[in-house]
Amino acid sequence: MSYIQNLIAFFEDSSIADSIRENDTLFPTIESIHVVAICLVVGSILVLDLRLLGFASMNRPVGRLTRAILPVTWGAFAIAASSGFLLFISNATKYLANGYFDAKIVLICMAGLNMIVFHAVSTKDLPQWEKQKSPPLRARIAGALSILLWIAIVACGRWIGFTMQEL
Amino acid sequence: MLALTGFSKWLAATSLSHTIQTVTWIIPTLQTIHILCVANAFSSAVLVDLRIFRVFERDEPLREVTRRFLPPIWPVLLILLATGSLLIIGEPRRSLVNTTFYLKMALLLVAILLTATLQRMVLAAPEVFEDRSRQLAGRALATVSILVWCGILFAGRWIAYTQAG
Numbered sequence: 062m063s064y065i066q067n068l069i070a071f072f073e074d075s076s077i078a079d080s081i082r083e084n085d086t087l088f089p090t091i092e093s094i095h096v097v098a099i100c101l102v103v104g105s106i107l108v109l110d111l112r113l114l115g116f117a118s119m120n121r122p123v124g125r126l127t128r129a130i131l132p133v134t135w136g137a138f139a140i141a142a143s144s145g146f147l148l149f150i151s152n153a154t155k156y157l158a159n160g161y162f163d164a165k166i167v168l169i170c171m172a173g174l175n176m177i178v179f180h181a182v183s184t185k186d187l188p189q190w191e192k193q194k195s196p197p198l199r200a201r202i203a204g205a206l207s208i209l210l211w212i213a214i215v216a217c218g219r220w221i222g223f224t225m226q227e228l
Numbered sequence: 229m230l231a232l233t234g235f236s237k238w239l240a241a242t243s244l245s246h247t248i249q250t251v252t253w254i255i256p257t258l259q260t261i262h263i264l265c266v267a268n269a270f271s272s273a274v275l276v277d278l279r280i281f282r283v284f285e286r287d288e289p290l291r292e293v294t295r296r297f298l299p300p301i302w303p304v305l306l307i308l309l310a311t312g313s314l315l316i317i318g319e320p321r322r323s324l325v326n327t328t329f330y331l332k333m334a335l336l337l338v339a340i341l342l343t344a345t346l347q348r349m350v351l352a353a354p355e356v357f358e359d360r361s362r363q364l365a366g367r368a369l370a371t372v373s374i375l376v377w378c379g380i381l382f383a384g385r386w387i388a389y390t391q392a393g
Contacts, residue, residue, distance in 0.1 A: 089385060089386055089388075089389045092385055093381065093382040093385040093386065096263070096381055096384070096385050097270075097378055097381045097382070099267070100263070100266055100267035100270045100271065100381060101267070101270065101271055101274065103264065103267040103268075103271070104267040104268050104269075104270055104271020104272065104274075105271050105275070107267075107268065107271070108271070108275070117296065118296055120292075121288070125287070129284055129285045133275070133278065133284065212260075212264060215260055215263055215264055215267070216256075216257075216260045219259050219260045219263065220256050222256075223252075223255075223256050
């Protein structure tokens with residue numbers, strides 16, 4: 062535990078974290094990049110979720126759509142995560158003490174887990190149903206779960222802004 | 229400017245504004261819905277732009293990609309208009325006397341024109357950006373579209389940092 066605390070203190074006391082805290086335009090700029098990236102993550106993954114639910118892109122085989130969408134999603138996620146990390150270290154202790162921040166991290170992990178489980182369960186027989194307009198129940202559940210999780214993640218993100226003490 | 233300040237004061241004194249101001253969960257909820265819709269419209273536009281650059285769904289004709297992603301933007305824009313209006317009613321001074329807000333609206337107007345033009349062009353003449361000579365025009369349009377949409381999102385976030393004290 063103290064190792065993690067030391068690590069967090071190391072980042073929070075770094076000169077980068079200090080610049081983000083003290084500079085008037087740095088924080089909002091990184092935050093804007095974070096918002097753009099998150100929007101692309103959520104918007105692109107929604108395309109896949111709606112396909113799994115059988116609501117959109119029904120003429121596209123699921124495998125092909127996944128291969129087209131996921132590079133966009135992961136690219137945006139990399140930007141969202143690194144910009145998010147920079148925002149986090151600017152005030153790590155306060156963020157960790159914020160319940161919405163902790164919930165957001167847990168929810169992001171759950172969204173990742175949902176994706177991993179879906180891939181593990183469905184890769185084998187994907188060719189058999191990927192052209193169906195309405196995929197099997199487990200695929201629809203994965204799509205619905207993903208939508209709900211990302212809505213909750215965005216909501217937590219917004220609530221962090223209202224519950225953090227003065228930066 | 230003075231008229232806007234007066235209007236903001238009047239708006240802030242309405243009972244609807246009062247409700248939005250005092251019930252603490254309303255503003256974050258509206259903002260969450262607003263951002264989710266922004267994510268949807270922004271990603272839809274960007275995916276079509278990426279298709280024009282031939283880095284997304286190259287195996288699908290541009291017309292099909294456009295037909296799947298651009299028309300749904302319009303109903304989403306209506307939700308954005310509704311949640312955005314309620315946010316303005318709740319905190320009129322935050323946006324109505326804020327230059328960044330007007331920058332966002334100007335960029336939004338450009339984005340709407342660009343998206344509508346793109347949708348109409350591609351659906352009317354599917355091959356419009358496919359042949360080599362027109363490719364450059366398509367890529368220029370796609371680049372401007374991505375930049376303008378990013379500008380809208382940036383301006384949206386900066387409204388919070390540029391509001392009058």
